[in-house]
Amino acid sequence: MADLATGEVKDLHQAAIAINKAETSMKMMLEIRNKALSAYKEIARTQI
Secondary structure, eight states, X not given: OHHHXXXXXXXXXXXXXXXXXXXXXXXXXXXXXXXXXXXHHHHHHSOO
């Protein structure tokens, strides 16, 4: 992102792809975290 802002990136298409990949990875990581927290809360609610 810094290189893009300073104009050091020559291929904007490749920069856009990299940004999109990073965004997708972040969204997937957040969804995995949310699912893990949900599972933990469900287990915690389960009475033994």
